[in-house]
Amino acid sequence: MTLSDKEIIVKDLTFRYKEQKDRNAIEGINLEVEKGEFIVIMGPSGAGKSTLAQCLNGLIPHFTKGHYSGEVVVRGIKVKETPVSKMAKEIGLVFQDFEAQLFSTNTKLEIAFGPENFGVPREEIEEIIRRVLKIVNLEGLEDRPPSTLSGGQKQRLAIGSVLACMPSILCMDEPTTDLDPIGKIGVFNIAKQLHEEKELTLIIIEHETEEALNADRIILMEKGKIIKDGKPREVLKEVDLMEKIGLMPLQIPKYFSQVSNLEKADLPLTYEEGVQKFKELGLQIDEGKYQEILRREDEREKSYGDVIIQAKDVEYVYSNGTKALDGINLEIREGEFIALLGHNGSGKTTLAKHFNCLLKPTRGSVIVYGKDTKNSNVYEIGNYVGYAFQNPDHQIFADTVYDEIAFGPRMRGCTEEEVKERVAEALKAVDMEGFEKEDPFALSKGERQRIAVASILAARPKVIILDEPTTGLDYKEQKRMMELVKRLNESGHTIIMITHTMWIVAEYAHKVAVMRDGKIEMYGKVRDVFKEEERLLELSLKPPSIVSLSNRLGKTFLSVEEMVSCTKR
């Protein structure tokens, strides 16, 4: 057998980063990939997915050095002995951070960069640009500076700029993690289309379990090792295994594995299959228990306190003339947990920034705890409203966790004794006692995110605004984060959360406002809004599959647990 039979052969690959002490990043990886395969690699943070991807195109060991053993052969070429720039002809790599990958003045030049490096004649580059623009669906935007594109367009451009090198293998490292639902769909469509053409071998590292259904093969990784490798319909039925390693299992098989004795092989995967199975098995919803859930929700609705934030006819126009908010009316009562949903550019973040006075309305008014924000400032409103920004790395700066969290109280002139008390209280709230002396930069993303929340809590705000608190976290970390937010809400904090993640809204928020083009399109209790599935789909928002399943059955359940508790077997 010659080496070139397979597209990729990985033999006993082990790699450890220089700064890594306790264990290897990946260990004893063996993998063979056929031409034209579509593979999805899944695994919790720290599983070694990105490390593996970078070993395939040679960034490891050429760019990032460390202890490397084993062998990677891509299309007959030994990666360890070949510079990254030569490998680029065989295998293209797209990164998660689309902002940092783009550097050209316009779309065309971005795509031209790769072919230029390979010395492709000018006329051929012209042809490549035309073809690539079509594949990544950016026709008509060739002269636009990348900075003016939407997130989804930027990521598609990043994919296009890699495709322009005409590699045989395309590897994408979490291409959709930072995108909104529309952006995600765009990227998945490209993947699907590329796969159908069969020319390209496709490897995608992804968290979105449902999209993995379209792949030929799923590889599960944990702690640097491959623990499962098989067809999607087999791997995705491993509900317990996925839950155990910290991946989000598909909701439909999870539900049926709890309410029936079905063999793994017979578990349905999609909600359509679920509806059929539900009827086949003769399952029923317990009406009494369902009414009980609705009654408890009504009670919660009545238990909220006074209106503490009020937006009246708010309009906001950015200095470049873009109207970001257009006639927003919203009341938030003490103790509520409201989610702001909508695509990037719909105005969610702009609206939230009005609640802590980072922005002031161009027209209309925002009243926070009886104060018109027009006559106030961030510092004053900050006593009531805390705002945790999306990326914890945009605010962490101190040498120790203690100093990081102490920053807010110190800026507010608290005595060192008071500071100490507040830091202890905040760390306890985020479940990170004992981390005082740690270096915040050395913590995991999930931990850094919790430190960022703790540093907001230290100012003892009554309202907490969270901007995409779970983006970039794996399922286990997301759940941990949301349990924390839930506890904060139960201890009396009002929560305003910006998010794209539908299951998080379903399982944790009380109310939801769906925004589009600076307007609130839908507003109400989460259950009521998620019942209107068609309207949500019109807004390109897809409810979690358990919601879709229950909607088909005439009820609206928000989580698997809820539906299980109301199912009569």
Place this chain on the structure above:
Amino acid sequence: MEMFLYMDKDSILHKLDPRTKIFIMLISFAIALMFSSLSLLLILSFLVILYGALGKVLSNLKRIRVILIMIAIMSVILWALTYPGTTRLWGPVTKEGIIYGIAIGIKFDVMIIAGMIFLSSTKIEEISLGLVKLGIPYRPAFAFSTAVRLVPMIVSTSYIITQAQKSRGLDLDTGNILQRIKKYIPLLIPVLISVIRQANILAMALESKGFGYSDKRTSYLEIKFEVRDYAFLAVALLILIVAVYFKFKYRL
């Protein structure tokens, strides 16, 4: 928010070869550095602004107006107090000092404006291509143009970080100078870390797209000298020659 200096307009300036624009910029630097006479510097600023108006890029100057004004004011104050003039107006301040201060202020401003016009009317890729055609190897040329590109990235990151820290109670407007400087640490560290991280990803993305594959690289953009380039260069050279002539003849 638009972060990049380049303005995509349809003007004769945008069509010029980047090398022409580099030469014109260098010539305006040279003339500005040669003279300290107010009237000559005023003529030079007039010419530079006219040149910028041809490129329809003067509106970009709005973005640096604070810097321009600050430089002018600082220069006037500094020279008014220190220049050894004869016509005393008030205390150590002399009429000559003020005029000299204005002239030096204009000298620096005109150079900044010339640089700004160049960056506003020339794509980054054109700059590196121009530098390569002038005999500079591709890697340093690319590094230079990437450095230019990094500036807006840093600006937009610092904007987000400032908002994040203000939300945590950072108050930049009070305290004495020392205290205020200390307050910038919570801004500086996250900015530095973000920029280093982004630069690292950029480096990986470049290599993954074949950067450095071979020394022979093609260019999708085409630049070549046209009649208009010769015309602009001729005018610029003429102005330079006249300036040099005046410099030596009248010892201005």
